[in-house]
Amino acid sequence: MQGVRLLGNEQIEIGEFQDPVPGPGEALIGLRYSALCGSELGAYRSSKPMAFNAGHEAMGVVVETNGTQALKPGDRVGVHAIWGCGQCNWCQEGKYTYCDKRRGTPGTHAQLLAAPEHALVKLADDIPDEVGVLLSGDGLGVPYHAAKRIGTQPGDVVVVLGVGPIGLGNTLMQSFLGTEVIAVDVNDRRLELARELGARHLINSRETDPIAAVKDITRGAMAHCCIECVGRSDALLQAFRLVGKAGTVMALGEQGDVPVNIGRDLIRQDITLMGSWFFHLSEYEQMAELYRRGLAVEKLVTHRFPLRDAAKAFAEFAAGRTGKVLLQMPE
Ligand SMILES: [Zn+2]
Ligand SMILES: [Zn+2]
Known part of the structure; x- marks a missing residue:
């Protein structure tokens, strides 16, 4: 072969x-x-x-x-x-x-x-080949599993930090679930893709400080959740500052040690830090159902x-x- x-x-x-x-x-x-x-x-x-x-x-x-x-x-x-x-x-x-x-x-x-x-x-007959790849592979599985773990509610503000393929998948999934997605990246082409997938706000972090911009968009409240899809320590540390009190930071970008200040970043803000790895094949049917409902x-x-x-x-x-x-x- x-x-x-x-x-x-x-x-x-x-x-x-x-x-x-x-x-x-x-x-x-x-x-x-x-x-x-x-x-x-x-x-x-x-x-x-x-x-x-x-x-x-x-x-x-x-x-x-x-x-x-x-x-x-x-x-x-x-x-x-x-x-x-x-x-x-x-x-x-x-x-x-x-x-x-x-x-x-x-x-x-x-x-x-x-x-x-x-x-x-x-794959059921109503699942086209290309959709089948995404539903059984991680293109959609990772965002779906993460969304279930986060438990975002319609109307929540969600920052997707980094809109490579996984960030784009999260943008699509979170928008479909009714959250207000703010996409952050340094790449305008990918930000434009994020808009097509449902992001309401785009921030090019090379030109605009994401923390100031999110503060503006949320009138000071900051986001309910930040999904970190970059896999760099500075991005994860920034995620703590992009969410408001009692917010959730979801780490999806693989990386090693990150110097989190437990008192300042976590405890005193009531922040929940989560990790989520991949998804379960047993979740396939649930994802196929979302596709049938218009995802x-x-x-x-x-x-x-x-x-x-x-x-x-x-x-x-x-x-x-x-x-x-x-x-x-x-x-
Ligand atoms: Zn993969
Ligand atoms: Zn086993």
Whole structure:
């Protein structure tokens, strides 16, 4: 099969790889779409070459099964990026991110993928392919899971700090839930995308101080919640100052130590600091229901490239010129 190999230093190639063979309880998927994720950019920019690629959001059609219970050839399926052991209590509940023996998808920027049945979700006929990628991958799952954890109410003011793909997903989700979204970024193109996805206010933090601007918009009250999608300590520290008393700071950008002043930033403001990692495949049906009720998931995708143009796809994505980018696999 053909697939993407990350060579390091922002170089990639399309190579020939051995076809995967489905193990017991697994299905072989002929992938149709694989989405690029911001979490792959570390590997893309690193000087270390990879044996394969870090793609993990995909959908396709079952071509062969090896002892699966419900799946059969011809079924359209979405692939979940986190695979649990399938046995433990968390896995029984469909919460693979909590499984101690979890593992990641072995690269989906390729024509074929062998995956355990429990990591696949059968897509209903009314779910188009592109929507299926977003509902089973993290493009919408992360914002959905975070929204459930935050519990925002219609009318709340929510600052989305950083509107890369995850920030854009949060903008879409929060707007759909009826909150007033303030999008903050340094990239005007992405701010414009945020507006199209429902953001009511745009702040380019290169030109305008977000704290002063949010103070203005909220007449001094500051936001109810700030969703940090940058993954930098200065951004997380700024999030504490963008929310008002009893506000919520949701950390979605992965990072290490951040020097939070517990007294000033948390305790004396009654602030809730939360983290949220990924989502549960068991939440898929709830997300599909939101799509059926009008959540315009498909708007998150701004670019599509055939597999052979994967280098261009990565370059555009890494330059911050896109929303969600899909690679389309050759038949
Ligand atoms: Zn991802
Ligand atoms: Zn498990």
